[in-house]
Amino acid sequence: MNKYPPECPFCGRYVVRPETTKTEFGEILSGRCNCGAVYVCDPTGHNAGEAYMEALALARGNWEIELMGEDIDYQTKDMDYDLKTHMKIYSAGVSEMKRKLIFVKHGSQNTKDSNRLSADSSQENLLPVTRYSSSSLKRHLKERIKDALISQSYTEIADMARNDKGVIRHLISLAYEKDEVSAWRAIEAMGVVAGELSKEKMDVVRDTIRRLLWSMGEESGGIGWSAAEMLGEIIRSNPDEFADIIPIVWSFKEEEMFRPGVVWAMGRIASVRPDLVRFILKDMQHMITDKNPAVRGYAAWTIGILNENSFIEDINKLTSDKSLIHFYQNGDLAQKTVAEIAIDSVKSMIYKQNK
Known part of the structure; x- marks a missing residue:
């Protein structure tokens, strides 16, 4: 295994070790390159999906990931990384391949933007800290969702989503590691959430569909690893309403990385509406x-x-x-x-x- 100092994949500059950053959802390990790219570390390899979403949030400047416009161009890159030695890893073994340093940069970001971002290098000021005043919010929302996934209490997650659209973002991030049952339950839960929200907040569901489709496109860097499966569950929850999405999802069969999920999604839809x-x-x-x-x-x-x-x-x-x-x-x-x-x-x- 070979290790080298980590460099920004966008500009080639060496980057400093990621530091603890306070955000409204807790603490993360992150940093900024002088070129304006932000990066987040997943030191264990078990939370890569969450790290990608956190990096997108840092690049955007707030945590409303599901509200990002389709015209916003983001570039994403990652590298195998060892936090302890602050080294980029080459030819890593299977046990180390998932330890990531994840970079995100606005595709349209210009030099002026980069200089402005690099001038504001204080890690503590990247995003505001939320001080929860209600005892009902003492437990982190993500932990509540994880607990509900363990017990398959999907209606409980849907109830959370009625009051907090952040639930959708968490489900997307929790669906990354598809070799874990929790990821598939997050995918399944998305369908239940969509089914409930479509009764009263159809705009939120349609926005989620657009966001998932965008995440599968070239302009996003192809970050929608579980998007096809989630779209399948959303369609399955209300096939009459979302039948127009089925051919669009199927068109992604041409993309090798999405093909398994696309076929699985078709099977799930077929189980309730084979005619579609x-x-x-x-x-x-x-x-x-x-x-x-x-x-x-x-x-x-x-x-x-x-x-x-x-x-x-x-x-x-x-x-x-x-x-x-x-x-x-x-x-x-x-x-x-x-x-x-x-x-x-x-x-x-x-x-x-x-x-």
Whole structure:
């Protein structure tokens, strides 16, 4: 493993060690480069999604991430980083690859902006500290959400969201690590929240949809790692209202990083409104032969839900595929082989055919 002094990925200057920064949501490890880029450290590798959202908030100057306009151009970069030695890591082992230093910069930021930002280098003044006066807010909102995810109390999270749009931002950040069950429950909770808010605050839900779609686009730097899955849950919560979003989500199948989530989202929508996603069948031949085992597994599962018997022979070819993938179902995250999913899919279609 090689280590070198960390440099800003935007301007090449060496950056100083991130320091404790006070914000309205607690303390984070952050810094600013002279070029105007801000950076946040995730020293454990377990909160990278949250660190990205914090870096975006620092770049913006407030924490209303879901209100950022689609015309705002942000660039994001990250590096593997060791906080203890303040070194950039190359050729890190698996256990260290997730330790990140995450950078965000306004894509349109000019020299004048950079000079103004670098002149104000006081870490304590980056964002205001909120002094909570109500005893009901003593516990950090994020911790309350985490507790509710553990118990799968999604209606409780929806109740929080009625009074605080910050809940949506936290759910997005908590959905980053998709090898953890809590991330998938955050994804699932987003659907419940959207379903409840769409009854009285449709504008908030539509803004969230726009924000998630933006996060998947090139102008965002492709930071929407779980956006496709969350969009699937939002659509699933109110398919008649959000049917117009389905083709847009499906169009992201062309992006390799989003393809597994897009196919999974289609399966979730199909479980409540198969008629709205049957148009994807013309593309599913490519999905079940994709090089990514997650795409193959989710495709087999989705076809089984759609009960498309013309694919039985093709899915049968996957019943010897021993590739392991994460598979979230009924509140639990398990590792399943593509073969196991394919076998269940074929059995389901044959059962429905003979019923």
